[in-house]
Amino acid sequence: MAKARPITGLDPQAPTGKNARIIAKVRLEDLYSWESYVDNPYSIQELHNLRIAAKRLRYTLEVFEGVLPEASKSVVKELAQIQEELGSLHDSDVMIALLRLCLASQDSATSPDIVQSDANKHNVKGKSLVSPEMAAAFLDTAVTPSAEERYGLEQLLQSREQLREKQYSAFRQHWYTLQARDFRRETLEILDV
Amino acid sequence: MRMHEQFSPMRAAIDIGSNTIHIVVARSTSNDLDIVEDQVALVRIGESVNATGEISQEKAEATIDLLKEYKALAEKHGADPIFVVATEAIRQARNSAAFVQQVQRETGLTVELISGTAEAVLTFYGATYEVSKGPNPPAQVGVMDLGGGSLELVTARNMQITWRVSIPIGSGWLHDRYLSSNPPSYDELVVADAFLQAYFQGLRVKHHPPVLIVTGGSANSLLHLVHRAFKLEENQTQLTQRDLVRCQGLLSSLPAEEIAQRFDQPLERARILLAGALIIQAVMSRLHINEIHVSSHGIREGVLLAYERYGDRWLEVVSKSAADLNHQQQSEAPVPIIPEEQPFARSGRRMLLERTQKMVEWLKEVQKHEDIEAVHKMRVASRRLRAALDAYESCCDPKLFKKVYRQVKKTADTLGAARDTDVMLLDLQAQLEQAKSEEQAGIRWIIKRLETFRQQKQDELDSFLESLDEGTLKKQVESLIPEGVKSNGKG
Numbered sequence: 001m002a003k004a005r006p007i008t009g010l011d012p013q014a015p016t017g018k019n020a021r022i023i024a025k026v027r028l029e030d031l032y033s034w035e036s037y038v039d040n041p042y043s044i045q046e047l048h049n050l051r052i053a054a055k056r057l058r059y060t061l062e063v064f065e066g067v068l069p070e071a072s073k074s075v076v077k078e079l080a081q082i083q084e085e086l087g088s089l090h091d092s093d094v095m096i097a098l099l100r101l102c103l104a105s106q107d108s109a110t111s112p113d114i115v116q117s118d119a120n121k122h123n124v125k126g127k128s129l130v131s132p133e134m135a136a137a138f139l140d141t142a143v144t145p146s147a148e149e150r151y152g153l154e155q156l157l158q159s160r161e162q163l164r165e166k167q168y169s170a171f172r173q174h175w176y177t178l179q180a181r182d183f184r185r186e187t188l189e190i191l192d193v
Numbered sequence: 194m195r196m197h198e199q200f201s202p203m204r205a206a207i208d209i210g211s212n213t214i215h216i217v218v219a220r221s222t223s224n225d226l227d228i229v230e231d232q233v234a235l236v237r238i239g240e241s242v243n244a245t246g247e248i249s250q251e252k253a254e255a256t257i258d259l260l261k262e263y264k265a266l267a268e269k270h271g272a273d274p275i276f277v278v279a280t281e282a283i284r285q286a287r288n289s290a291a292f293v294q295q296v297q298r299e300t301g302l303t304v305e306l307i308s309g310t311a312e313a314v315l316t317f318y319g320a321t322y323e324v325s326k327g328p329n330p331p332a333q334v335g336v337m338d339l340g341g342g343s344l345e346l347v348t349a350r351n352m353q354i355t356w357r358v359s360i361p362i363g364s365g366w367l368h369d370r371y372l373s374s375n376p377p378s379y380d381e382l383v384v385a386d387a388f389l390q391a392y393f394q395g396l397r398v399k400h401h402p403p404v405l406i407v408t409g410g411s412a413n414s415l416l417h418l419v420h421r422a423f424k425l426e427e428n429q430t431q432l433t434q435r436d437l438v439r440c441q442g443l444l445s446s447l448p449a450e451e452i453a454q455r456f457d458q459p460l461e462r463a464r465i466l467l468a469g470a471l472i473i474q475a476v477m478s479r480l481h482i483n484e485i486h487v488s489s490h491g492i493r494e495g496v497l498l499a500y501e502r503y504g505d506r507w508l509e510v511v512s513k514s515a516a517d518l519n520h521q522q523q524s525e526a527p528v529p530i531i532p533e534e535q536p537f538a539r540s541g542r543r544m545l546l547e548r549t550q551k552m553v554e555w556l557k558e559v560q561k562h563e564d565i566e567a568v569h570k571m572r573v574a575s576r577r578l579r580a581a582l583d584a585y586e587s588c589c590d591p592k593l594f595k596k597v598y599r600q601v602k603k604t605a606d607t608l609g610a611a612r613d614t615d616v617m618l619l620d621l622q623a624q625l626e627q628a629k630s631e632e633q634a635g636i637r638w639i640i641k642r643l644e645t646f647r648q649q650k651q652d653e654l655d656s657f658l659e660s661l662d663e664g665t666l667k668k669q670v671e672s673l674i675p676e677g678v679k680s681n682g683k684g
Contacts, residue, residue, distance in 0.1 A: 133649070
């Protein structure tokens with residue numbers, strides 16, 4: 001994800017508390033700009049971006065915790081949980097992409113480059129879930145898995161996909177719990193104190 | 194022993210602070226104590242709370258072992274009841290309730306988690322009972338209790354508390370945040386001092402007491418150090434600014450191990466003593482005081498006196514007087530680390546430097562290759578620094594900002610590549626233990642490949658960190674926000 005967008009309207013001589021609130025509100029808007037992807041479990045990049053946005057808001061609230069209301073700590077707690085949930089989801093996405101890459105490279109005589117590009121095709125726009133260096137380490141023809149190892153990898157892929165489904169459901173359920181209590185407005189109200 | 198005390202009941206009080214756990218066993222009356230046991234051990238629960246927000250199992254177990262010993266000691270003297278109170282570090286920990294239950298279960302002792310104001314009231318009782326029973330008690334007095342995680346400052350007129358403030362800065366806290374090298378480096382000292390000066394400038398002091406009594410482990414250890422190192426007379430309990438400057442010189446030039454050995458200090462205390470000296474000096478400067486009186490009494494003695502004065506309802510009465518004090522002051526909120534009204538550019542200068550310091554202090558740990566958690570912690574510190582850079586971008590010199598940002602991002606990315614692989618490996622190793630035998634070969638295959646890849650990342654990380662010029666980075670960060678900045682046009 002690109003660098004966080006610079007914040008406009010900050011006066012360097014203004015009280016820290018005032019600017020901290022402006023920054024936190026921008027980061028909150030950034031977080032909600034990814035909201036429409038919550039219902040699509042396979043918007044891998046967008047859910048990853050949502051996680052980064054949650055992390056940025058969390059760190060902003062932590063950086064300025066001394067000048068923000070005490071209640072912002074409860075917001076940090078929820079954000080940490082979202083970050084954790086989406087982090088686990090992302091870890092599963094990377095592992096699934098890696099396992100597919102390993103298995104696909106054994107399926108045919110296709111060249112490793114094509115396999116890698118195919119494995120990443122449905123993942124993220126412009127950026128691979130599995131870095132080219134990692135892919136190279138796994139596509140080395142000198143270290144191909146045996147039939148037994150391959151079976152284990154297939155089982156692992158299957159269980160990881162099931163785990164991912166559970167992880168996504170847990171995140172979505174948490175998101176909707178926050179929606180029900182209007183977490184966005186709740187946060188804005190805390191920042192307006 | 195005074196005659197009337199021979200028949201006074203024996204009581205015990207234990208306080209669990211963020212640095213120490215302390216017990217006092219005494220024959221008690223409502224205005225005097227005859228102390229028969231006074232022991233302290235440094236457990237530093239605050240260390241784990243600062244790092245993770247929780248009391249670690251290791252610290253919980255160390256505490257419980259010590260409480261069992263203390264309980265036996267109190268029972269040996271026939272003390273009844275045995276009070277246990279817990280302060281800042283326990284209050285802040287996310288798992289405080291579970292900790293209190295665990296203590297109750299394993300020792301049979303009930304821990305009272307007391308509020309900051311109740312702590313201040315009890316400490317005041319304990320620290321002043323000796324002067325208050327003297328022939329000429331001072332009309333105005335201040336009491337400062339410097340703990341590991343916080344500092345409580347109270348002023349009183351005719352021994353009635355008139356004002357109090359709780360400050361979330363303690364010797365352990367300052368050490369962990371700013372002074373973690375051994376001995377602390379010059380750069381660390383400069384940053385810590387700049388922080389304290391800026392912080393205390395923003396503190397509104399309502400009363401300037403002419404007499405200040407300082408209690409807590411750091412103050413008492415500093416007094417001990419001055420007795421040993423600078424030959425202060427044994428019965429002297431006053432410390433001057435000059436004494437503290439001399440302590441600072443000594444503590445910043447010798448490693449903690451040597452301080453501990455030469456001056457008979459527990460090692461853990463020796464490590465945080467410089468932080469304590471800096472904080473006391475900063476408070477003395479703020480109050481325009483040149484001398485402090487060090488008292489070895491505090492919250493524990495306060496608990497015993499309160500019990501004799503108010504009986505079983507002692508905590509209720511103390512809490513009520515604490516609440517009245519809060520009501521009078523309209524606030525128990527601690528003074529924030531950054532004063533809310535402090536100009537943004539000024540808080541930014543300090544914050545960026547502090548975050549940079551926090552990140553680079555993990556360098557040596559990461560380079561040791563002993564603990565993969567160090568990579569994680571340095572990565573988190575680099576992310577927090579990036580968040581602070583993002584927040585203060587509009588005040589920064591744009592060219593320099595780009596340079597610093599790129600460097601920090603590269604640090605985070607390099608650490609991230611290693612850390613992400615560690616997470617995958619940990620995950621797979623956990624799965625391997627639970628996998629069916631026919632699945633294990635595949636997991637082992639992927640673990641082996643990942644370990645080879647992780648080694649490549651370690652080599653890259655080592656060579657990157659080798660090239661990271663800590664001093665230059667800090668200097669650049671120091672210059673990021675120019676004095677008198679208006680805006681760089683980005684904001």
